[in-house]
Amino acid sequence: MEISVWKTRALLIFLLSLCVAVALSLFPQTPQLQQIDASVLPAVPVSYEETVVPASEVIQRQEQQQKVDNSPKESQIANAATAISYKPRYQIAWAHPLNYGDRFATDIYGKPVYNKPIIVLHETVYSAASAINTFRTPHQQDDKQVSYHTLIGLDGTVIYIVPPEKRAFGAANSVFIGSNGAETVKTHPSLASSVNNFAYHVSLETPADGRDRDRRHSGYTQAQYKSLAWLIAQSKVPDARITTHKAVDRSGSRSDPRSFDRHKFLSLLHAYRGISRKS
Incomplete structure (x- = not known):
């Protein structure tokens, strides 16, 4: 009789555990917020409050940017001696809060995530002003929300869009394959997992001849390469x-x-990182 009772109890415990597991898979939890170590990512300048610009000013700069030579020569690449003097112009054009979110310490199933940051490089395809206008527009649909952390214009201007400690929506349905294997995190029940939770997204403004779907274009300006290197060297x-x-x-x-x-x-x-280590 006692054996039968213990068998019944064991069966009930097993069934209860199974129900809990099924419930967790069917009803995802709210991910816990993550306090990411923003010191490993490029920082927004301390004086950023004084540089916030309206979208109209960014748009007015487009005609000037189109005149920038976007055919950099190999001889123009800065070495350690000249790179130390380079510091790009920067602006702030914050995205609408709907277009970015928090970074999480757990996925939607409550599993802790420990991914180290990655940097993902993009291009705008259209003008910088067009991209910024999109980021500043409140998109109610989750799958329409998009942003980068930083954008670099044709003239090398660094435009800060989303704070580094926040999660920019730059790469839906994505995975990073590195020394730790496949890395991706699901943070939304109805959207595919992505690298956004541990990614810092940087975009280069596309030159005028690349605003189509062709496989190639004339390339990015020397100013863009220098600003990109300067930015990432801070990470x-x-x-x-x-x-x-x-x-x-x-x-x-x-x-x-x-x-x-x-x-x-x-x-x-x-070159920039070599200078940083010596200074």
Whole structure:
């Protein structure tokens, strides 16, 4: 009789555990907020309050940007001696709060996440002003919300859009394949998992001849490469965790940043980082 009772209890405990597991899978939890170590990511300048600009000013700059030479020559690449004097112009154009969110310490199933930051490089396809207008427009639908942390104009201006400690919506349905294997985090019950929870998104403004779906264009300006290297040199993200939208995308529809010269970029980045270590 006692054996039968214990068997019944064991069966009930098993069934209860099974029900809990099924409930957790069917009814995702609210992810816990993560206090990401923003010191490993590029920081917004301390004096940013004085540089906030309206979208209209960014739009007015477009005609001037179109005149910038976007055919940089190899001889123009800054070395450690000249890079130290470079400091780009910067602006602030905050995205609407609906277009970015918090970073989480757990996924929607309550599982802790420990991903180290990555940097994802993009291009705008259209003008910087067009991108900023999109980011500043409140999109009510979750799948329409989009943003980058930072955008670099054709003239090299660094435009800060989303604070680094926040989660920009830059790469839906994405995964980063690195030394730790596949890394992706699901933070929304109705959207695919992505790298957004641990990514810092940087976009380069596309030159005028690239505002289509062709596979290549004339490339980015020397000012853009210098500003990009300057920006990322402020981070502690290693080369191996600097990737592209094309590389992390799982839909097969992304190819940005097209015509990107990674060798040129890394040469500049290493020059800046060499200076930072010595200073």
